[in-house]
Amino acid sequence: MYEPSIIGFLCNWCSYRGADTAGMARMKYPPNVKIIRVPCSGRISPELVLRTFREGADGVMVLGCHIGDCHYSTGNHRTAKRMPVLKKLLEYTGIDPERLVINWVSAAEGEKFSIVIKDFTEKIRALPPFVETMK
Amino acid sequence: MNPEKKTQERVGVYICHCGSNIAGVVDVADVSAWAGKELAPNGVVVARDYKFMCSSLGQELIEKDIKELGLTRVVVASCSPHLHEPTFRNACARAGLNPYLFEMSNIREQDSWVTTDKVEATKKAKALVAAAVGRVVHQQPLNSLFVPIDPAVLVVGGGITGIQASLEIANSGHKVYLVEREPSIGGHMAQFDKTFPTLDCSACILTPKMFDAGNHKNITMLTWSEVEKVEGYIGNFTVTIRKRARFIDQSICTGCGVCWEKCPKKVVDNVFEAGLGYRKAVYTPFPQAVPKFPVIDHDNCTFFQKGTCKACQKFCPTGAINFDQQDEIITIKVGNIILATGFDLFDARKIPNYGYGRLANVFTSLEFERLSNAAGPTGGKVYLRDGVTQPKAVGIIHCVGSRDKNYHNYCSAICCMQSLKFAHLVKEKTGAEVYEFYIDMRTPAKTYDEFYQRIIHEGVNLIRGKVAEITNAAYSPEEEGKLVIQVEDTLIGKQRRIPVDMVVLSAGLEARHDAKKVAQKFGISCSADDWFIERHPKLDPVATMTDGVFVAGACQGPKDIPASVAQGAAAAARVLSIIGQGEIEIEAATAIVDELTCVGCTQCVSSCPYQAIEFNTEKGKAHVNEALCKGCGTCVGTCLPKSISLKHFTDEQIVSEMIGAMQVMKYFQTEEVA
Numbered sequence: 001m002y003e004p005s006i007i008g009f010l011c012n013w014c015s016y017r018g019a020d021t022a023g024m025a026r027m028k029y030p031p032n033v034k035i036i037r038v039p040c041s042g043r044i045s046p047e048l049v050l051r052t053f054r055e056g057a058d059g060v061m062v063l064g065c066h067i068g069d070c071h072y073s074t075g076n077h078r079t080a081k082r083m084p085v086l087k088k089l090l091e092y093t094g095i096d097p098e099r100l101v102i103n104w105v106s107a108a109e110g111e112k113f114s115i116v117i118k119d120f121t122e123k124i125r126a127l128p129p130f131v132e133t134m135k
Numbered sequence: 136m137n138p139e140k141k142t143q144e145r146v147g148v149y150i151c152h153c154g155s156n157i158a159g160v161v162d163v164a165d166v167s168a169w170a171g172k173e174l175a176p177n178g179v180v181v182a183r184d185y186k187f188m189c190s191s192l193g194q195e196l197i198e199k200d201i202k203e204l205g206l207t208r209v210v211v212a213s214c215s216p217h218l219h220e221p222t223f224r225n226a227c228a229r230a231g232l233n234p235y236l237f238e239m240s241n242i243r244e245q246d247s248w249v250t251t252d253k254v255e256a257t258k259k260a261k262a263l264v265a266a267a268v269g270r271v272v273h274q275q276p277l278n279s280l281f282v283p284i285d286p287a288v289l290v291v292g293g294g295i296t297g298i299q300a301s302l303e304i305a306n307s308g309h310k311v312y313l314v315e316r317e318p319s320i321g322g323h324m325a326q327f328d329k330t331f332p333t334l335d336c337s338a339c340i341l342t343p344k345m346f347d348a349g350n351h352k353n354i355t356m357l358t359w360s361e362v363e364k365v366e367g368y369i370g371n372f373t374v375t376i377r378k379r380a381r382f383i384d385q386s387i388c389t390g391c392g393v394c395w396e397k398c399p400k401k402v403v404d405n406v407f408e409a410g411l412g413y414r415k416a417v418y419t420p421f422p423q424a425v426p427k428f429p430v431i432d433h434d435n436c437t438f439f440q441k442g443t444c445k446a447c448q449k450f451c452p453t454g455a456i457n458f459d460q461q462d463e464i465i466t467i468k469v470g471n472i473i474l475a476t477g478f479d480l481f482d483a484r485k486i487p488n489y490g491y492g493r494l495a496n497v498f499t500s501l502e503f504e505r506l507s508n509a510a511g512p513t514g515g516k517v518y519l520r521d522g523v524t525q526p527k528a529v530g531i532i533h534c535v536g537s538r539d540k541n542y543h544n545y546c547s548a549i550c551c552m553q554s555l556k557f558a559h560l561v562k563e564k565t566g567a568e569v570y571e572f573y574i575d576m577r578t579p580a581k582t583y584d585e586f587y588q589r590i591i592h593e594g595v596n597l598i599r600g601k602v603a604e605i606t607n608a609a610y611s612p613e614e615e616g617k618l619v620i621q622v623e624d625t626l627i628g629k630q631r632r633i634p635v636d637m638v639v640l641s642a643g644l645e646a647r648h649d650a651k652k653v654a655q656k657f658g659i660s661c662s663a664d665d666w667f668i669e670r671h672p673k674l675d676p677v678a679t680m681t682d683g684v685f686v687a688g689a690c691q692g693p694k695d696i697p698a699s700v701a702q703g704a705a706a707a708a709r710v711l712s713i714i715g716q717g718e719i720e721i722e723a724a725t726a727i728v729d730e731l732t733c734v735g736c737t738q739c740v741s742s743c744p745y746q747a748i749e750f751n752t753e754k755g756k757a758h759v760n761e762a763l764c765k766g767c768g769t770c771v772g773t774c775l776p777k778s779i780s781l782k783h784f785t786d787e788q789i790v791s792e793m794i795g796a797m798q799v800m801k802y803f804q805t806e807e808v809a
Contacts (some may be wrong), residue, residue, distance in 0.1 A: 002804075002805070003799065003803075005804065005806065016217075019219070019244065020215045020241075020244040022244075023249050024248070026249070027249060028250065028251050031246070031255045031259040032251070033262060034259070034266060036276075036792050036796070038789065039768050039781070040769060042742075042769030042773075043767065043781065044772055045773075045786075047771040047777075048789060050788065051790055051793070052793055055797040056801055057793075068660070068663075071680060071742045071767070072745075072765055072769065073658070074744040074769075075746045075768075078773060114249070
């Protein structure tokens with residue numbers, strides 16, 4: 001069976017800690033997502049997401065702090081504005097925008113984190129491998 | 136795995152067993168053997184697995200390899216970097232390797248603990264290790280920046296918290312600027328009569344501290360002033376303060392009081408006397424005010440409004456009245472800032488069924504404090520609104536605006552104790568029957584519950600239930616002319632109507648109406664209820680996410696006097712420990728502009744949450760102030776020509792990390808298909 005490859009860009013202060021919290025509570029979720037730690041979700045430029053798809057990722061996650069909780073006060077405001085525009089661009093270029101997910105996970109939300117990962121993995125698994133759609 | 140470019144770096148990879156935490160799920164020996172072989176083209180020269188990498192033996196293993204094998208990069212795959220990144224960075228530094236040439240791979244919290252399938256967990260570990268190796272070869276040595284600390288401190292808010300913080304710092308020999316927007320320091324505590332649970336007089340314990348602060352050689356008092364602008368960063372803040380015109384020449388005023396005696400204009404004092412008393416148009420809020428100099432209330436002064444009067448000027452023995460005085464803007468340099476801006480009282484008018492503002496004899500807690508204060512408008516006599524009648528029955532209502540989803544969800548922390556204190560004072564001063572209406576009685580601090588017991592024994596009627604309504608509509612002859620409190624007594628399960636002469640609403644505390652603006656000014660954040668947010672709710676309660684800015688007292692959340700004083704002193708201690716260091720290390724992972732490619736679009740300038748990016752108009756290029764930059768990288772995500780990069784999180788590093796993980800995932804995918 002096809003196992004999707006997914007890259008998750010997680011902010012250091014909320015979402016990455018949320019992932020650690022899920023680990024500490026031993027919450028099981030699929031191993032498909034490989035996490036890359038960045039200081040803030042605002043660091044993720046559209047080019048990084050596009051580059052990740054170019055390398056053959058079947059899905060990309062950008063997770064940050066909840067609005068109002070950003071460690072850098074307003075860094076995630078940029079994410080909230082930037083990523084929906086990027087989704088439009090993905091659609092325009094023929095990439096299913098569902099392959100990119102933006103969500104907010106706080107350091108305390110281990111359970112939410114595991115659910116977000118599970119749901120996204122299931123969703124991507126239902127889609128054909130990304131490279132095949134690009135042929 | 137095939138690297139994009141051949142690397143000259145010599146990478147050491149260390150896989151931790153973490154006892155059985157990792158090794159129980161991930162085949163660590165396999166990961167280490169695989170990394171040594173498959174990642175050799177990516178620069179790996181040695182890969183080992185060890186029981187506990189964080190132990191001193193594990194760390195020595197790394198140090199030894201750095202020295203003997205000439206490692207130039209180190210990867211440890213173990214727990215979360217939030218746990219042991221500093222440990223391994225230090226180990227590298229001890230062996231002479233720049234700590235920023237170390238990378239950590241999280242195969243415990245984000246792999247072995249969350250994956251059931253052992254084969255999958257091992258594959259994931261390999262992908263994560265490959266990602267870290269991919270990244271680490273692109274990492275650059277960084278050096279932390281040190282900036283000197285200006286020992287002067289700004290304290291904003293002259294209530295008990297601000298006074299305590301100022302005195303602690305001033306006593307240690309450092310300069311303090313204490314800014315207060317009212318004419319005198321003292322804050323809410325100066326308005327109170329007695330303080331729970333000891334019932335000592337509030338003024339008696341506060342005024343000596345006010346006097347000390349006012350006369351301290353290290354404290355510069357800036358009352359009737361507000362902070363306009365804050366620039367800079369920890370150690371080097373530049374603060375602009377507006378000193379509003381007092382219309383009094385402070386250098387010659389003696390505070391004799393002739394001016395307010397002679398002033399013909401009486402004004403209702405809505406601030407200090409909570410609307411119960413009067414002051415003059417030239418006034419000090421209360422007799423023990425610090426500083427002693429009065430202010431002229433521009434909006435109520437007959438001279439300013441009508442052009443004639445000047446009675447105060449005629450009678451002032453030293454000629455200190457100066458109607459031409461203007462606001463003064465001053466700039467000060469400080470290294471640290473303590474915010475102690477306190478709270479506002481919940482406006483009880485927002486609950487119409489309690490009748491405050493409509494029913495004369497419904498009072499707020501602050502009004503009651505003034506009524507029972509010997510220096511207050513009634514000389515300490517508890518009278519009804521008519522100013523002559525003593526009440527025979529008094530109802531005291533807890534949780535007004537607190538623990539109520541229509542107003543504030545939180546508990547205001549002080550109301551139970553304050554209401555019990557009121558009950559005692561009413562009984563002592565009038566002998567009236569007292570009814571207390573509470574939801575839950577909360578008296579958790581030292582000797583507080585003993586106070587509660589004492590009030591029970593004094594014969595106060597405690598009724599458990601949230602008051603539905605206060606009305607003057609009488610249903611029976613004994614309710615005629617009374618205020619009737621309609622409540623469900625939840626202990627007996629019955630509706631009750633209790634007629635009283637006076638009602639005191641224990642209004643909750645809320646954040647200052649302008650807390651959000653203040654937070655923005657100082658670069659800190661507010662919670663959903665507008666309280667200032669501390670760095671950590673338990674382990675760092677007075678620091679904020681902005682280095683060099685501290686919060687203390689009720690501006691951080693509802694607090695009583697002992698807790699506020701403790702926080703004031705705690706914030707002072709934190710500031711003193713920073714001053715003691717002389718200089719402070721700031722984040723090395725900061726953004727940097729490549730001036731060759733910067734097109735001067737200024738997108739980054741507006742994206743920066745810290746105003747750390749300046750636009751150099753001469754060059755037409757952006758420039759990052761490293762001391763202000765916190766390294767979030769939002770500017771990098773914004774920059775279109777990719778001229779800004781974030782050290783330690785460059786595009787190259789992130790992309791290599793991603794490619795490392797992708798290659799391994801794809802490798803296993805094709806393996807499965809085959």
